[in-house]
Amino acid sequence: MLIRAYLRASTQEQDAHRAAEALERFAQEHGHPIAARYAENASGAHADRPELRRLLEDALPGDVLLVEGVDRLSRMSAPDWKRLRSEIDAKGLRLVSLDLPSSHQALHARAGDEFAARVLDSVNNMMLDMLAAMARKDYEDRRRRQAEGIAKARLAGKYQGKPRNQEKRRHVAELLAADFSIRKAAAIAGVSPSTVQSVKREGA
Structure with a gap:
């Protein structure tokens, strides 16, 4: 068993x-050191991170x-979350989240008790789906409040839009010119793949 931490x-x-x-600290407390870490700055609403x-892979x-939490893995729509879950399951991965205590048992799984393992998996799957749905709702609520705030600011003539990081966009343009893939x-x-795609469209 290797623990792969996603941040x-x-x-x-x-x-x-x-x-x-x-x-x-959590991994050490359960007697399993983290073997690999994967960290990125990207929206949890998209699977292509x-x-x-x-x-x-x-x-x-x-x-x-x-x-750390299911929302760190997904703020995706239900269909996208279902596809990601299917991919995780197909890889034979066990998903453990600090905010879901029942998932911690995956770190102490023992062979020979198939019934108990299936019951625990069923409970975890239900809880994971619920937490993923809550994370998506929080994402949509924040987006709605943001849109309402922008609309109000526009009516008041105060909204100027989010400034772009031109230095990063120039870097992206240079990478695209050097034939690097979007990912x-x-x-x-x-940056996010969507930012790269935006820069690519501007240069087309």
Whole structure:
């Protein structure tokens, strides 16, 4: 069993490594050191995240995907979350989240008690789906409040839009000109794939 820790923050201003110490302490308390860490600044509403994809590519059956909270893994719509869950299951990964105590048993799984394991998996799957739905609702609520605030500011003539990080966008343009893929350019520049796609469209 290898523990693969996934750390995510939504924006470049946030620290994706913020939860690293808590994850490390948790793994040590359960007698399993973290074998690999995957950290990135990207929206949890999208599945196409370079470090998440790399984790899934690296993972072997029986490995543990460790996250601080389910919302660090997903703020996706129900269909996208279902696809990601199917991919995690197909890889034979066990998902452990610090905010879901029942999932912690995956770190102490023993062979020979198939019935207990299936019952626990069923409970965990239900709880994971519920937490993922709550994370999505929180995301949609925040987006709605943000849109309402922008609309109000526009009516008052105060909204100027979010400033772009032109230095990062120039870096992305240089990477695209050097024939880097969208995913690779996003990982190197520290931006989301959607930002790379936006820069690519501007240069088309």
